[in-house]
Amino acid sequence: MVLANKKIAEAVLREAKQAALRDQALTEYCSSLPNYRDEMDRLGRIGLDPMAWLDVVSVPAAFSVDGTLASEKLLKEVFEYCDLDPGKPRHWRILVDALVNQCFRSAGAPQKWNEEGLFDLLCDIRDLQKRFPGATENVYLAKLLSKKQPYKGKYQAIGTETLRKLVGKALDPSVNPTAAIAEDEDFVAARAEQARRELGLPSALGVAIQQKILEEYHLDLARQKLEELARGAGKEFTEADWESYLPTVHKLVAAQIKGDAS
Structure with a gap:
């Protein structure tokens, strides 16, 4: 693996190894407790994996971040900074994916x-x-x-x-599902139907999800454009600037999405 940031990646590796050792010690301790031991023995006798059960019962604590412990304070701040909710397991995956992409992706690879x-x-x-x-x-x-x-x-x-390879991927429906949607087709409805077929999601939920994705996409484009204009004028585009533009941008995006879906 060619690391984009070797120093950060090695620091993450050290932290992960130490955390894994602590987790192993905690697992061994919990396994020795009478209540846990009895249940694990019972599961083993009926052919189930006792350690899998221990993993399951530890999930609530593993995904709980209240910020009261010193070790959790920074983690809580990171979730808040990224506008993510530690109470939602999917948001942990989003955060991990983002960190992995920045720390471990190949040097020079597209972000x-x-x-x-x-x-x-x-x-x-x-x-x-x-x-x-x-x-x-x-x-x-x-x-x-x-x-x-x-x-x-x-x-x-x-x-x-x-x-050239990225263009090929963007135009290939097997890699980029949106390529299968004709330009004059209702994008939101088409993606919702794909979600219904592939994931079993109800069409109404699929429409809501696609509208949200489309909204975030247009918001990102709007912010990029405003940042480019600010740079062209020799100015810094701050978070306060974005917040001041946001109400107007939301209205424009809503109109854009309505036009896309019509």
Whole structure:
């Protein structure tokens, strides 16, 4: 593994090893307690994994962060800073994924080419193809994205070969499900139907989830644009600036989403 930040990764490794040793000691201690021992013996006799049961009963404590302990204070602050809820297991996964991506991803690798990133790239490709109808080959699309405005600022730092592969992924429905949705199709309804088929989610819930994803996507684009304008004017774009713009941006985004879904 080629580390993006070896110093941070090694520090994480040391912390993880120490935490794993503490966890092993705690597991051995709990296993020795009479109440735990009796239940674990009973589960073993009926062919179940006693340690799996111990893992399950420890989940509430493992995902509890109230900030009263000194060791939890920073963790609680990190969740708050990232606008995540430690009471939601999914948010732990989101935080871990973000930390892993920044600490352990290969040096020079793109920071975000998940579904959201590929959807963003797909939107740029489709917009580009309206301007250049003959642009169909991935290598040509990659060159245009890295040389033409307004895309140049986003893609010029990516090598042509890497960008060509990313264009291929963005256009491949097996990698990027949004590529299967026609440009004139109701995006929200189509993604909700995909979620219903793939995950068994009710259509109404799928629509709500897709609307939220679409809202966050447009908010991110709006913030990026405001930050670019501030940099162009030689100014710093602060969190206070974003908060002042947010009510107006929310209204514009809501109108945009309504237009996308109509």
